[in-house]
Amino acid sequence: MDTLSATLLLLTIMDPLGNVATFVAGLRPVPPEKRLRVIARELVIALVILVVFLFAGPWLLGLLHLKQEALFISGGIVLFLIALKMIFPPSRREADEPQIEPFIVPLATPMVAGPSVLATLLVLVSTQPEQKTRWLTALLIAWGITAAVLLFAPAISRVLKEKGSMAVERLMGMLLVMVAVQMFLNGIEHYLKN
Numbered sequence: 448m449d450t451l452s453a454t455l456l457l458l459t460i461m462d463p464l465g466n467v468a469t470f471v472a473g474l475r476p477v478p479p480e481k482r483l484r485v486i487a488r489e490l491v492i493a494l495v496i497l498v499v500f501l502f503a504g505p506w507l508l509g510l511l512h513l514k515q516e517a518l519f520i521s522g523g524i525v526l527f528l529i530a531l532k533m534i535f536p537p538s539r540r541e542a543d544e545p546q547i548e549p550f551i552v553p554l555a556t557p558m559v560a561g562p563s564v565l566a567t568l569l570v571l572v573s574t575q576p577e578q579k580t581r582w583l584t585a586l587l588i589a590w591g592i593t594a595a596v597l598l599f600a601p602a603i604s605r606v607l608k609e610k611g612s613m614a615v616e617r618l619m620g621m622l623l624v625m626v627a628v629q630m631f632l633n634g635i636e637h638y639l640k641n
Contacts, residue, residue: 453571453585459623460526460563461589463596465533465616468609469558470600473549483598485548490594492551493559497568497586500560504569505576515573516641519634522566526627529563533620536613559593563623570630 448456474482508518571582596603604612 448571448575450581450585450588453582454588456567456626457564457585457589458592459619459626460529460561460567461559461593462533462616462619462623463593464603464607465612465619466558466597467600467603467607468612468616470554470597471604473554473558474601477548481548482601486554486598486600489549489551489554490559490590490597492555494590494594496556496560497564497590498583500565501568501572501582501586502579504565505572508569508573516634516638518566518569518573519630519637522563522570523627523629523631523634525566526563526623526630529561530620530623530627533616533623536616559590559597 470486474485477485568582568586571585572579575581607615
């Protein structure tokens with residue numbers, strides 16, 4: 448996988464347009480003049496989590512004695528479940544929304560630095576550990592695009608409206624289903640070969 452493919456994969460999983468509505472809903476308790484600062488803080492926290500995971504992920508795999516095949520299969524399953532939620536989102540109720548300023552959860556993680564992105568980074572680093580610079584570049588580009596979109600989340604939400612946001616999220620979910628199935632099949636193929 449090259450840098451462009453990895454960037455597109457990570458960007459699809461991060462799903463910035465699909466997360467616009469969630470970000471706007473999570474920021475309701477925050478005063479309007481403070482929202483931009485909170486979004487920026489959450490995005491930086493997410494980037495730190497992702498970079499740490501990119502470099503410490505293989506060590507964690509070794510510590511837990513996990514094989515690469517398990518990573519592919521579990522990553523595919525997690526991606527598939529995330530994709531299903533994107534295609535068939537659960538109903539959002541006002542009662543479920545946080546009434547305090549978000550800090551780390553839910554905006555930094557799992558919205559940006561979610562389990563599917565972390566699993567994908569582990570897969571990338573595990574398959575080609577010598578390409579960490581490439582994966583870091585792909586991560587930074589995908590995060591940069593995500594950050595740009597989410598910093599303008601309130602404005603984008605007004606333009607796309609709810610139906611537009613849902614359409615984009617479902618399209619990203621369909622793409623992610625295909626990536627998840629391929630990751631799962633790669634894991635089974637590696638397992639059967641060994």
